[in-house]
Amino acid sequence: MKSLLRNTVLAMAAPLxxxxxxxxxxxxxxxxxxxxxxxxxxxxxxxxxxxICVAIGVVVFGAMIWSLIYHRHSKGAKPAxxxxxxxxxxxxxxxxxxxxxxxxxxxxxxxxxxxxxSDADMSIKVTGYQWMWEYEYLDHDVQFFSRLDEATNQAxxxxxxxxxxxxxxxxxDVDKYVVVPVDQKVRLLLASNDVIHAWWVPELSxxxxxxxxxxxxxxxxxxxxxxxxxxxxxxxxxGHGYMPIVVKVVTESEFEAWVNEQGGSMTTDAAEQAASGTxxxxxxxxxxxxxVDAPADSAAADEGEGQSSEPVQVADAGxxxxxxxxxxxxxxxxxxxxxxxxxVYDGQCAACHQVDGSGMAAAGFPAMKGSPVAxxxxxxxxxxxxxxKGAMPPYKDTLSDEEIAAVITYERNAFGNETGDIIQPADxxxxx
Amino acid sequence: xxxxxxxxxxxxxxxxPEPGIMRWIKTxxxxxxxxxxxxxxxxxxxxxxxxxxxxxxxxxxxGLQFVDPGFFNSMTTMHALVMIFGGVMPGFVGLANWMVxxxxxxxxxxxxxxxxxxxxxxxFAFTLLLSxxxxxxxxxxxxxxxYPPLVLQSGDSLPLxxxxxxxxxxxxxxxxxxxxxxxxxxxAPGMTLLKMPLFVWTWLITxxxxxxxxxxxxxxxxxxxxxxxxxxxxxxxxxxxxxxxxQHIFWFFGHPEVYIMILPAxxxxxxxxxxxxxxxxxxxxxxxxxxxxIAFLSFIVWAHHMFTVGMPVAAExxxxxxxxxxxxxxxxxxxxxxxTMWKGSMSFETPMLFALAFVFLFTIGGFSGLMLAIVxxxxxxxxxxxxVAHFHYVLVPGAxxxxxxxxxxxxxxxxxHMYDEKLxxxxxWLSTIFVNVTFFPQHFSGLAGMPRRIPDYATQFAEFNMIxxxxxxxxxxxxxxxxxxxxxxxxxxxxxxGRVWEGARGxxxxxxxxxxxxxFETPPDVPDSEVxxxxxxxx
Numbered sequence: 001m002k003s004l005l006r007n008t009v010l011a012m013a014a015p016l017x018x019x020x021x022x023x024x025x026x027x028x029x030x031x032x033x034x035x036x037x038x039x040x041x042x043x044x045x046x047x048x049x050x051x052i053c054v055a056i057g058v059v060v061f062g063a064m065i066w067s068l069i070y071h072r073h074s075k076g077a078k079p080a081x082x083x084x085x086x087x088x089x090x091x092x093x094x095x096x097x098x099x100x101x102x103x104x105x106x107x108x109x110x111x112x113x114x115x116x117x118s119d120a121d122m123s124i125k126v127t128g129y130q131w132m133w134e135y136e137y138l139d140h141d142v143q144f145f146s147r148l149d150e151a152t153n154q155a156x157x158x159x160x161x162x163x164x165x166x167x168x169x170x171x172x173d174v175d176k177y178v179v180v181p182v183d184q185k186v187r188l189l190l191a192s193n194d195v196i197h198a199w200w201v202p203e204l205s206x207x208x209x210x211x212x213x214x215x216x217x218x219x220x221x222x223x224x225x226x227x228x229x230x231x232x233x234x235x236x237x238x239g240h241g242y243m244p245i246v247v248k249v250v251t252e253s254e255f256e257a258w259v260n261e262q263g264g265s266m267t268t269d270a271a272e273q274a275a276s277g278t279x280x281x282x283x284x285x286x287x288x289x290x291x292v293d294a295p296a297d298s299a300a301a302d303e304g305e306g307q308s309s310e311p312v313q314v315a316d317a318g319x320x321x322x323x324x325x326x327x328x329x330x331x332x333x334x335x336x337x338x339x340x341x342x343x344v345y346d347g348q349c350a351a352c353h354q355v356d357g358s359g360m361a362a363a364g365f366p367a368m369k370g371s372p373v374a375x376x377x378x379x380x381x382x383x384x385x386x387x388x389k390g391a392m393p394p395y396k397d398t399l400s401d402e403e404i405a406a407v408i409t410y411e412r413n414a415f416g417n418e419t420g421d422i423i424q425p426a427d428x429x430x431x432x
Numbered sequence: 433x434x435x436x437x438x439x440x441x442x443x444x445x446x447x448x449p450e451p452g453i454m455r456w457i458k459t460x461x462x463x464x465x466x467x468x469x470x471x472x473x474x475x476x477x478x479x480x481x482x483x484x485x486x487x488x489x490x491x492x493x494x495g496l497q498f499v500d501p502g503f504f505n506s507m508t509t510m511h512a513l514v515m516i517f518g519g520v521m522p523g524f525v526g527l528a529n530w531m532v533x534x535x536x537x538x539x540x541x542x543x544x545x546x547x548x549x550x551x552x553x554x555x556f557a558f559t560l561l562l563s564x565x566x567x568x569x570x571x572x573x574x575x576x577x578x579y580p581p582l583v584l585q586s587g588d589s590l591p592l593x594x595x596x597x598x599x600x601x602x603x604x605x606x607x608x609x610x611x612x613x614x615x616x617x618x619x620a621p622g623m624t625l626l627k628m629p630l631f632v633w634t635w636l637i638t639x640x641x642x643x644x645x646x647x648x649x650x651x652x653x654x655x656x657x658x659x660x661x662x663x664x665x666x667x668x669x670x671x672x673x674x675x676x677x678x679q680h681i682f683w684f685f686g687h688p689e690v691y692i693m694i695l696p697a698x699x700x701x702x703x704x705x706x707x708x709x710x711x712x713x714x715x716x717x718x719x720x721x722x723x724x725x726i727a728f729l730s731f732i733v734w735a736h737h738m739f740t741v742g743m744p745v746a747a748e749x750x751x752x753x754x755x756x757x758x759x760x761x762x763x764x765x766x767x768x769x770x771x772t773m774w775k776g777s778m779s780f781e782t783p784m785l786f787a788l789a790f791v792f793l794f795t796i797g798g799f800s801g802l803m804l805a806i807v808x809x810x811x812x813x814x815x816x817x818x819x820v821a822h823f824h825y826v827l828v829p830g831a832x833x834x835x836x837x838x839x840x841x842x843x844x845x846x847x848x849h850m851y852d853e854k855l856x857x858x859x860x861w862l863s864t865i866f867v868n869v870t871f872f873p874q875h876f877s878g879l880a881g882m883p884r885r886i887p888d889y890a891t892q893f894a895e896f897n898m899i900x901x902x903x904x905x906x907x908x909x910x911x912x913x914x915x916x917x918x919x920x921x922x923x924x925x926x927x928x929x930g931r932v933w934e935g936a937r938g939x940x941x942x943x944x945x946x947x948x949x950x951x952f953e954t955p956p957d958v959p960d961s962e963v964x965x966x967x968x969x970x971x
Contacts, residue, residue, distance in 0.1 A: 029879070041808070042812060045806055045809050046806075049809070057796075063770050063774065064792070068773070068778065068788070073777045080774075084714065084715060089718045103806065104752070111748060114811070156888055157496065159497065165894075170890055194581065195582040195585070198740060205811070206814070207811055209741045211741065212669050213670070214676070231886070235574065238502040351501075391585055
């Protein structure tokens with residue numbers, strides 16, 4: 001029996017030992033101190049209450065362990081007769097109460113600081129989508145989507161055969177970083193296009209929910225340049241684990257260069273407007289109110305639009321990505337469309353419809369291979385991708401005409417579908 | 433003891449159980465129904481456990497090895513629903529069915545037919561719930577908290593989930609009403625309220641919580657139903673509704689629910705520790721008042737589950753202070769247990785071992801709960817594995833250990849045989865070691881930034897997840913020992929005396945073991961030596 005037990009333990013520990021032998025990031029045990037004043041304060045609060053708990057634990061568990069050792073029946077201990085003491089009861093009601101007050105005061109101070117997003121230097125509107133983030137720099141006229149990076153996306157597929165440890169920043173890298181300047185108070189306005197998400201980069205701040213119909217507010221002021229990573233923290237469907245956040249904190253001049261590179265401007269008009277006038281209440285703001293207050297020109301939740309089961313459209317369709325919509329009049333070649341289409345498909349569609357187009361019948365995701373839509377009526381195909389159907393989200397706001405044209409071309413010619421159809425961005429523009 | 437009837441004493445009103453399967457279907461006997469509840473609870477514990485093992489198998493290593501992310505979400509959702517509504521709650525109801533009438537000297541529960549109905553709703557409710565695994569779109573995958581709008585994206589499982597929740601609610605409410613009516617009306621003369629055993633007290637308060645909040649849950653899920661199928665917009669911003677309102681309503685149910693799952697545990701532990709410390713419970717009255725305070729506070733702290741939705745600062749401060757306040761009565765309970773042990777004469781049979789582990793590990797869960805109350809820190813902890821570690825510490829070595837402690841404690845009274853002490857201790861040690869191996873590392877991965885409810889994780893979390901998965905499998909398989917011990921004890925073993933434990937006091941121990949099918953057909957005398965009230969014991 002004993003040797004069996006030992007062997008079992010060894011057998012269980014073996015893979016563990018192997019795993020720890022591999023080269024990995026250092027084992028993190030505690031909350032990061034972060035690179036902002038607030039995260040350091042929060043870390044301080046966390047450690048304060050932790051040590052208070054440890055101290056209480058030492059006293060309580062100490063007394064208990066003492067009893068367990070010395071007040072044993074087997075050692076002939078005779079039970080005492082006491083079973084009541086009002087003095088003691090009052091003491092151990094009052095003392096914890098006082099300790100709690102000692103904890104509540106600094107916690108309240110920090111909380112009030114966290115909730116004060118006034119006097120921000122710049123504002124970014126962050127919109128959660130299933131499953132990516134959209135960032136709009138309200139003061140700089142920069143807008144983009146940020147999705148899981150391609151290397152991780154390949155490796156994360158079910159039974160991909162790719163070792164996650166061989167991918168840099170597995171599940172924590174995106175195709176486009178959020179770039180912000182160091183030592184500036186950056187205000188985030190959080191919204192959502194579909195379900196509730198939560199934006200969380202532990203080294204910059206705590207988390208806050210992005211809720212459809214609400215605009216929430218949070219801020220951070222990074223004191224150190226560098227790259228900081230986080231993830232969506234609110235269950236948002238099957239891609240919840242696959243919408244990371246990467247923030248790159250750079251110097252002021254690098255930020256300026258980046259904005260110019262993105263085709264934005266460093267004009268201060270918008271910046272002043274965002275920083276001074278428009279306070280967005282962080283709670284209780286309904287979509288309609290928020291649309292009035294928020295500097296963003298987001299057409300929030302149209303009363304008449306969409307029944308309850310449909311995702312709420314917060315983002316304006318007019319804001320759709322502009323890149324790639326002005327292709328040459330001659331159109332794109334089949335090869336180009338197929339190459340780009342595969343990229344879009346693997347990134348956006350494969351999670352449900354699978355890389356090989358086989359779908360997942362059990363979960364209700366139809367196969368692409370031989371699909372009546374992908375091999376049949378083109379207008380229906382375009383419509384489903386633009387406007388979604390059932391569990392499938394609409395892509396009209398998140399993909400450009402070129403991307404949609406490419407992915408439809410790909411779906412109609414890959415997986416043995418071989419329809420020979422070539423769809424051009426102009427066809428999509430017409431269908432919109 | 434005088435009023436306990438043996439089987440040979442027959443007349444029209446007391447007969448033995450019907451033979452065969454119909455005994456269990458038609459029974460209105462509190463002991464039979466208690467047994468049914470306990471087996472149901474154990475079955476659900478196993479099913480929910482298997483779901484947990486699917487989760488832990490997938491999380492054993494980074495990368496997606498076994499299941500689709502959608503199915504993974506279904507597993508986390510179903511695991512929670514099955515464990516909460518199928519495992520823990522019926523487990524406590526089963527113990528209450530068996531023990532409450534015997535503890536207060538009643539012949540049965542006040543509403544025996546309602547009792548039968550309340551139980552037999554459950555198998556149907558859970559058949560409905562588990563059938564969602566096979567419908568189009570898969571089982572519910574939006575988390576047990578069912579937040580809209582995500583939950584409204586469910587496939588055909590949504591109405592099944594909602595009706596299952598309705599049925600569980602009906603079952604809980606009937607059980608709760610039955611317990612309240614029994615305790616308030618059927619106590620033996622002399623069993624005044626402040627002489628009742630603490631298990632009875634905690635269940636009385638729990639029953640009121642159930643009656644107060646189960647209808648709130650039913651209302652919340654009904655609004656989801658009408659939002660999805662009847663064109664309402666309670667939770668849809670596009671229609672003028674508010675998705676955050678669901679969270680407020682849900683947690684107004686959800687927080688008292690947390691105490692529904694822990695107050696009876698406090699009762700069980702308060703019964704067991706004095707017996708094995710051979711010393712009267714310290715501070716009986718303060719235990720009752722602390723339980724009532726916790727129940728009251730549980731109604732005004734709900735928003736601490738949703739600090740990150742963006743509430744006004746004043747609301748955040750209020751919910752933070754109210755939440756911290758709960759530490760005071762909870763602390764009083766822990767201090768009282770320790771004071772009961774202090775200068776006692778302790779022995780360490782299996783029920784006592786589980787009770788001691790409860791005090792240690794529940795307190796650790798309480799500490800992390802206190803940390804979570806601090807709003808600025810909660811912004812970091814929220815929805816991370818730190819939270820997963822916290823609520824599993826209060827639910828597994830908390831609620832579940834207390835049920836196991838209760839089973840070992842009362843099994844000799846139920847079966848008339850002593851259980852196998854060696855195997856019981858083996859079960860205890862394996863459970864305790866593995867439960868810590870499973871959940872302790874989750875504190876670390878959460879603090880380091882791992883969100884909950886993700887099917888795959890960044891590689892820096894790999895070590896702790898692997899340890900956690902090993903612990904989970906160890907814990908899961910250790911529970912087969914419990915099954916074996918219980919079956920072995922039912923089939924035979926050393927005969928148990930009526931008193932069973934040397935230090936046992938109370939009406940339930942004054943009748944023979946196994947407890948006769950009908951105990952206390954006429955109200956017993958309540959001798960001072962059998963009640964736990966502090967004042968009475970001095971003499």
